[in-house]
Amino acid sequence: MKILVTGFDPFGDDKINPAIEAVKKLPDKIAGADIVKVEIPTIFGKCAEVTHEAIVKEKPDYVLSIGQAGGRFGLTPERVAINFDDGRIKDNAGYQPLNTPIHEDGQNAYFTELPVKAMAKAIRKVGLPSSVSTTAGTYVCNHIMYQVQYMIDKEFHDLKAGFMHIPFLPEQVTTRPNTAALSLNDDVRGITAAIEAIVEMDGKKDIESVEGSIA
Amino acid sequence: MKILVTGFDPFGDDKINPAIEAVKKLPDKIAGADIVKVEIPTIFGKCAEVTHEAIVKEKPDYVLSIGQAGGRFGLTPERVAINFDDGRIKDNAGYQPLNTPIHEDGQNAYFTELPVKAMAKAIRKVGLPSSVSTTAGTYVCNHIMYQVQYMIDKEFHDLKAGFMHIPFLPEQVTTRPNTAALSLNDDVRGITAAIEAIVEMDGKKDIESVEGSIA
Amino acid sequence: MKILVTGFDPFGDDKINPAIEAVKKLPDKIAGADIVKVEIPTIFGKCAEVTHEAIVKEKPDYVLSIGQAGGRFGLTPERVAINFDDGRIKDNAGYQPLNTPIHEDGQNAYFTELPVKAMAKAIRKVGLPSSVSTTAGTYVCNHIMYQVQYMIDKEFHDLKAGFMHIPFLPEQVTTRPNTAALSLNDDVRGITAAIEAIVEMDGKKDIESVEGSIA
Amino acid sequence: MKILVTGFDPFGDDKINPAIEAVKKLPDKIAGADIVKVEIPTIFGKCAEVTHEAIVKEKPDYVLSIGQAGGRFGLTPERVAINFDDGRIKDNAGYQPLNTPIHEDGQNAYFTELPVKAMAKAIRKVGLPSSVSTTAGTYVCNHIMYQVQYMIDKEFHDLKAGFMHIPFLPEQVTTRPNTAALSLNDDVRGITAAIEAIVEMDGKKDIESVEGSIA
Numbered sequence: 001m002k003i004l005v006t007g008f009d010p011f012g013d014d015k016i017n018p019a020i021e022a023v024k025k026l027p028d029k030i031a032g033a034d035i036v037k038v039e040i041p042t043i044f045g046k047c048a049e050v051t052h053e054a055i056v057k058e059k060p061d062y063v064l065s066i067g068q069a070g071g072r073f074g075l076t077p078e079r080v081a082i083n084f085d086d087g088r089i090k091d092n093a094g095y096q097p098l099n100t101p102i103h104e105d106g107q108n109a110y111f112t113e114l115p116v117k118a119m120a121k122a123i124r125k126v127g128l129p130s131s132v133s134t135t136a137g138t139y140v141c142n143h144i145m146y147q148v149q150y151m152i153d154k155e156f157h158d159l160k161a162g163f164m165h166i167p168f169l170p171e172q173v174t175t176r177p178n179t180a181a182l183s184l185n186d187d188v189r190g191i192t193a194a195i196e197a198i199v200e201m202d203g204k205k206d207i208e209s210v211e212g213s214i215a
Numbered sequence: 216m217k218i219l220v221t222g223f224d225p226f227g228d229d230k231i232n233p234a235i236e237a238v239k240k241l242p243d244k245i246a247g248a249d250i251v252k253v254e255i256p257t258i259f260g261k262c263a264e265v266t267h268e269a270i271v272k273e274k275p276d277y278v279l280s281i282g283q284a285g286g287r288f289g290l291t292p293e294r295v296a297i298n299f300d301d302g303r304i305k306d307n308a309g310y311q312p313l314n315t316p317i318h319e320d321g322q323n324a325y326f327t328e329l330p331v332k333a334m335a336k337a338i339r340k341v342g343l344p345s346s347v348s349t350t351a352g353t354y355v356c357n358h359i360m361y362q363v364q365y366m367i368d369k370e371f372h373d374l375k376a377g378f379m380h381i382p383f384l385p386e387q388v389t390t391r392p393n394t395a396a397l398s399l400n401d402d403v404r405g406i407t408a409a410i411e412a413i414v415e416m417d418g419k420k421d422i423e424s425v426e427g428s429i430a
Numbered sequence: 431m432k433i434l435v436t437g438f439d440p441f442g443d444d445k446i447n448p449a450i451e452a453v454k455k456l457p458d459k460i461a462g463a464d465i466v467k468v469e470i471p472t473i474f475g476k477c478a479e480v481t482h483e484a485i486v487k488e489k490p491d492y493v494l495s496i497g498q499a500g501g502r503f504g505l506t507p508e509r510v511a512i513n514f515d516d517g518r519i520k521d522n523a524g525y526q527p528l529n530t531p532i533h534e535d536g537q538n539a540y541f542t543e544l545p546v547k548a549m550a551k552a553i554r555k556v557g558l559p560s561s562v563s564t565t566a567g568t569y570v571c572n573h574i575m576y577q578v579q580y581m582i583d584k585e586f587h588d589l590k591a592g593f594m595h596i597p598f599l600p601e602q603v604t605t606r607p608n609t610a611a612l613s614l615n616d617d618v619r620g621i622t623a624a625i626e627a628i629v630e631m632d633g634k635k636d637i638e639s640v641e642g643s644i645a
Numbered sequence: 646m647k648i649l650v651t652g653f654d655p656f657g658d659d660k661i662n663p664a665i666e667a668v669k670k671l672p673d674k675i676a677g678a679d680i681v682k683v684e685i686p687t688i689f690g691k692c693a694e695v696t697h698e699a700i701v702k703e704k705p706d707y708v709l710s711i712g713q714a715g716g717r718f719g720l721t722p723e724r725v726a727i728n729f730d731d732g733r734i735k736d737n738a739g740y741q742p743l744n745t746p747i748h749e750d751g752q753n754a755y756f757t758e759l760p761v762k763a764m765a766k767a768i769r770k771v772g773l774p775s776s777v778s779t780t781a782g783t784y785v786c787n788h789i790m791y792q793v794q795y796m797i798d799k800e801f802h803d804l805k806a807g808f809m810h811i812p813f814l815p816e817q818v819t820t821r822p823n824t825a826a827l828s829l830n831d832d833v834r835g836i837t838a839a840i841e842a843i844v845e846m847d848g849k850k851d852i853e854s855v856e857g858s859i860a
Contacts (some may be wrong), residue, residue: 004237073823082295082349086427099332109297109324118313127816129826134297134357135350138427142349170831171772178718180825181774186815198339208313211419212301278544288608342601344611385616393503394557395610401600510727512754512779516857527760528853539727539754547744564727564787565780568857574781638743642731642783 001033001202003195004060006051008067008140009094011042018169019066026187031199032191036060042140044085048147055156056150062160062198063148064114066191067141069165070172073180074129075190077116078136078163081145082109086138100145110149114162114198115206116135117201122197128182128190132211136163216248216417218410219275221266223282223355226257226307233384234281237402245407245413249373251275257355258308259300263362270363270371277413278363278373279329281406282356284380285387288395289344290405291333292350293378296360297324301353317361325364329377329413330421343397343405347426351378379409431463431632433625434490436481438497439572441522444607448599449496452617460622461629466490472570473523474515478569478577478611485578492590492628493578494544496621497571499595500602503610504559507546508566508593511575512539515643516568532576540579543641544592544628558612558620562641566593594624646678646847648840649705651696653712653785656687656731656737663814664711673743675837676844681705687785688738689730693792700793700801705804707843708793709759711836712786714810715817718825719774720835722761723781723808726790727754731783747791755794759843760851767842773827773835777856781808809839 007023010016028035037060040047055063069076082107085097106204123130136142145163152159155166170181182190201207222238225231235254245249253269255262270278284291298321300312331347338345351357360378367374385396397405416422437453440446450469458465468484470477483495499506502580513536515527553560566572575593582589601609612620631637652668655661665684673680683699685692700708714721728751730742761777768775781787790808798805815826827835846852 006251050815071332073818073825079299080297080324082326084294084326084349088427090423096425098425098427107324108326109295111297111299111323124819127814127819129815129818129821129824133350133823134299134353135348157337169772170774170827172773173718173774176774177776179774180718182815182826183828183831185830206314210303210313211312212303212313214718238465288603288610339604342599342604344600344603344606344609346607384557385559385612388503388559389554389557391559392561394559395503397600398613398616400615401613509729510754510757512725514756514779518855518857526855528855528857529851537754538752538756539725541727541729541753561782564729564783565778568779604847636744640733640741640743642733642743 001199002036002058003033003038003062003064004036004038004054004058006038006040006065008042012089014172016169017068018166018184018187019068021062021167021184022191023066025188026191028169031196033199040144041092043091044095044097044140044143046093046142047140051144051148064195065144065148065163065208067163067165070168071179072165072167074131074167075123076133076165077114077119077194077199078112078145079116079132079134080109080148081136081142083107083146084138088139091140102143103150106150107153110146111173112162113160115201117209117211118197118201118207120193120211121207121209122193123190126189126193128186130190133165141165165205216265216414217251217273217275218248218271218279219251219253219269221253221255221280223257227304229387231384231408232283233381233399233402234283236399237381237406238281240403241406248413248414251406251409255359256307256385258306259310259312259355259358261308262355262359266359266363267366279410280359280363280378282378282380284364285383286394287380287382289346289382290338291346291348291380292329292334293360294331294347294349295324296351296364297355299353300359303354305426306355317358318365321365322368325361328375330416331343332424332426333416333422334409335426336422336424337408338405341404341408343401345405348380356380364429402426431492431629432466432488432490433463433492434466434468434484434488436468436470436473436495439471442519444602446599447498448596448614448617449498451614452596452621453496455618456621461626463629469523470574473521474527474570474573476523476526477570477574481574481578482581494625495574495578495593497593497595500598501609502595502597504561504597505553506561506563506595507544507549507624508542508575508595509546509562509564510539510541511572511579513537513576514568515573518569521570530571533580536580537583540576542592543590544630547639547641548627548631548637549609549624550641551637551639552623553620556623558621560620563595571595578580646844647681647703648678648703648707648709649681649683649699649703651683651685651710653685656773657734659817661814662713663811663829663832664713666668667811667836668711670833671742671836678844685789686737687760688736689740689742689785689788691738692785692789696789696793700796704831705786709840710789710793710808714808717810717822719776719812719814720768721776721778721810722759722764722839723757723790723810724761724777724779725754725756726794728730728752728791729783733784733826736785737851748795751795755791758805760846762854762856763776763842763846764839765856766852766854767838768835771834771838773831775835778810786810789817796843
């Protein structure tokens with residue numbers, strides 16, 4: 001089995017992005033699966049092109065994209081990506097889409113094929129906070145998650161894919177009062193546990209644990 | 216113009232639900248539109264039946280559903296509803312769906328037809344915290360929002376609809392440390408401002424303000 | 431019985447301070463006690479002079495000072511004031527003390543004579559969030575609480591005094607994401623309930639409810 | 646120079662306490678100072694006895710006590726300890742004091758002799774969140790901080806002492822939603838940085854940086 005793991009480069013006022021830093025530190029094999037790592041730019045459109053190229057070249061069974069969610073407390077596998085770009089800030093190419101569909105001929109949303117509940121449970125089992133999220137936002141994170149699903153819909157029908165958000169690093173919150181963080185080492189441990197769950201659940205339905213949110 | 220406003224009854228450990236309390240206190244006319252109020256039960260399926268009945272009877276131009284989102288800080292118009300029921304707790308009939316699509320023949324998600332950015336802006340203009348949300352959760356709130364959109368898709372093609380979450384009331388947080396609340400009077404003012412924005416924006420595209428979230 | 435209630439004027443970037451707004455709206459009699467209201471400036475030293483003048487003139491039995499604690503979720507009666515000025519921002523006269531004792535001949539700290547647990551309980555009883563706080567910070571709020579206690583220590587031996595923080599108003603958090611607020615009307619209700627508790631507990635020891643914080 | 650570092654054992658529902666775990670992992674020498682480590686029980690009174698014994702035996706120049714502050718986001722050196730025990734829960738001996746002075750003949754509060762601003766700055770410099778706190782609570786953490794200051798007041802006049810709170814470990818928040826954590830390795834790095842600041846500032850006044858809190 002081959003798993004392509006992507007990570008975004010730094011954006012906004014931050015000089016570092018835990019996503020690509022953690023991805024770079026992943027082992028090359030996890031639970032027997034080959035891990036291929038790709039850095040993608042925090043740029044609408046372009047990040048999808050780079051990922052598409054890697055999928056064509058590597059022919060992975062799974063794509064797991066990693067992105068930073070400043071302010072979140074744990075690692076949060078995402079359930080769904082929506083057909084909507086709406087930037088709170090500009091991307092690294094200076095582009096800030098507002099109220100914009102990603103693909104006119106795409107579905108309103110795509111659900112991930114990843115076993116998000118099993119992933120969250122596996123992450124908690126290694127002693128890290130995790131819960132399933134039902135929003136990847138409206139910036140490049142939701143964008144890449146949607147784009148890869150759109151590629152599955154239109155082109156790579158056997159591919160399975162998904163997205164996971166990770167919190168700030170401690171060094172990113174020294175000037176952000178009352179903001180949670182997780183160490184890079186814990187990010188690596190958490191992503192590894194999530195990938196182990198993906199491998200173990202391959203071909204099976206996700207577990208039916210209680211994870212839902214009220215609101 | 217006629218606007219049907221629904222509010223859920225209390226659920227979980229709470230004896231009161233700000234949603235239905237605020238809906239009951241709305242004026243009968245807002246910005247010239249007739250306001251029809253309906254209490255709906257916190258029960259999967261049943262809440263949609265009651266709403267469907269009211270739509271058939273009242274033939275409204277808009278449906279705005281209101282629900283409680285404990286822990287949120289402001290009034291949050293929802294952008295999107297997903298085809299997914301996943302209860303963290305049982306509903307008022309004792310039913311707790313897990314990993315369950317709402318309608319096999321429905322779309323993965325539906326975007327609201329309401330001008331959510333204009334609504335959030337109007338609420339802030341009357342001095343209350345508000346932002347657009349991209350997740351209505353996976354409980355009855357997302358359920359009713361999805362169900363009404365499904366009705367639009369299949370039956371009431373001219374109807375426009377959406378959902379707004381409101382925080383706990385102060386009396387609900389006396390035993391919940393460090394949890395935000397908003398008074399019932401402020402809920403009524405905020406919902407009224409949101410409805411005024413709906414009326415004012417009728418027939419127009421939503422504004423293109425910066426509201427997006429990173430994560 | 432006569433109770434002097436002071437409230438600070440606006441400071442920092444805010445055009446309004448819930449403290450003085452709420453104090454102004456208090457009734458002139460609460461539980462039989464006469465309520466005398468005084469606006470004090472957000473200025474180190476000067477706020478104490480104005481309060482001292484009012485005490486000399488009004489000869490109150492109690493002084494209750496009210497101040498804004500942006501970010502807190504409820505009304506928080508303060509247990510203790512410390513002999514330490516340390517401004518995160520300048521006061522309204524442009525003065526920003528750092529690492530500075532308030533009075534060289536004052537005690538390190540003074541405990542309030544007010545029944546803070548009974549006050550918090552009374553506030554919760556009227557449906558508002560409240561807990562006892564053990565830090566009034568290091569800005570003008572702690573300063574005035576310390577100064578009045580110092581006056582009791584040196585001059586007004588029979589006076590009883592204390593301080594209560596209140597959260598932002600909703601209108602103050604429209605541009606502050608994820609920050610709690612309470613309405614002015616709720617502030618007035620909460621302060622009134624606290625004063626009723628002060629009157630009722632006059633001459634008695636505070637209740638022994640569980641209110642302590644771990645950290 | 647010799648520095649005695651104490652850490653509490655687990656309490657409440659937790660099977661682990663980051664305080665003693667981090668203390669155990671400290672190097673035996675930091676910035677040339679000898680580090681002596683002592684585990685103390687989460688028991689009012691008893692924790693002070695154990696610390697007193699260690700002071701008599703080791704004759705340290707400094708005592709730094711470490712405790713867990715669940716819910717805090719960073720490492721927080723404490724400025725002040727108050728003469729007040731008020732347990733939210735029982736201690737490990739089943740004792741839960743309420744509204745109780747620690748020593749009838751002690752001062753209302755004692756300020757730490759440690760350079761808390763320099764410590765917080767040093768911790769941030771190694772990439773970890775930190776700020777000075779003005780409340781150590783009313784449980785065993787404030788208790789031990791007060792007790793050691795009382796010993797300085799009455800017995801060990803040349804000793805300097807203080808307290809620092811550290812957040813939950815990640816493994817402690819897997820079942821506590823939206824609660825911040827820091828890894829054990831980061832705790833060790835942060836405490837080490839704080840001790841380096843203590844050694845470097847020995848004999849000097851604390852820095853005058855802006856650290857104060859409004860509320």
